[in-house]
Amino acid sequence: MRAWSVVMWIMMAPVIAADHNAAWRAYQQGDYAHALPAYRAAAQKGQPLAQYNYAMMLWRGEGTAIAPDEAIVWLRKAADGHLAQAQYALGLLYENGDHLPRSQTDATHWFLLAAAQGHTDAQTSVATQYFLGRGAPKDMVQAARWYRQAAEGGDVGAQYIVATMYEKGEGQPQDLAEAWRWYSAAALQGDPAAAIRARDLGQRLRGAGVASAAH
Structure with a gap:
């Protein structure tokens, strides 16, 4: 069963990539009417980058009515799929209480996950959380560590x-x-x-x- 699953994933991967590339091309051309369903199709197949891009289109109301609640559902899927940009974006929503209950603890959690993947803005954000003792214990050593990584970036x-x-x-x-x-x-x-x-x-x-x- 394990070997079958691996084979099926290898066969599916080019299809997922093709769906996402088609969505990207349509989006770049400003063709939101085709980009949105193409991103949705790729997102439904579990592609984190497509999930993130689909969420952003829903958030901005591109090719559809603005739908922040549905956007957050897909943004969280992308974040759970280890996409650093999605993790950082989710952290910002928690930090600002934007369509989510404001929670500095949750913001720090998502900033840390993105920062650990080298996301420079997230590194700065988590450093600030430690610097201020906001959503994390005040810790100047950790603040210096993450500011240094962002500086190197x-x-x-x-x-x-x-x-x-x-x-x-x-x-x-x-x-x-x-x-x-x-x-x-x-x-x-x-x-x-x-x-x-x-x-x-x-x-x-x-x-x-x-x-x-x-x-």
């Missing part, structure tokens, strides 16, 4: 926060050279406040003879 806001945490020694040992490095990374992405902090901290480090900040 290129999130400019997280880069600035990581820099301030290194500068102040919050959640991690104080390290001014690391603080300068992350202020500089944020500055390179156009953050003017980070540029000022990088310049000022760089001058302090050069005065102290720290070679890494002298460049």
